[in-house]
């Protein structure tokens with residue numbers, strides 16, 4: 001998957017990155033699946049809830065916001081389960 005760009009942040013996906021397939025709409029009724037960073041898939045759903053979106057932390061790239069969202073989610077999980 002190296003060399004492919006993440007459809008969320010548009011940054012290259014590296015061999016060390018954690019990725020999952022994301023559905024991409026190519027045309028009405030035609031979908032494909034592309035690899036995306038896991039944190040970039042979490043960002044649109046959890047970023048505002050975890051106060052990591054542009055409302056709370058402006059001037060970050062999509063990837064920076066995604067990484068901060070994943071870190072905040074991990075912290076929340078540790079608090080919830082320990």
Ligand SMILES: [Zn+2]
Nearest residue numbers: 006009037040
């Ligand atoms: Zn990404």
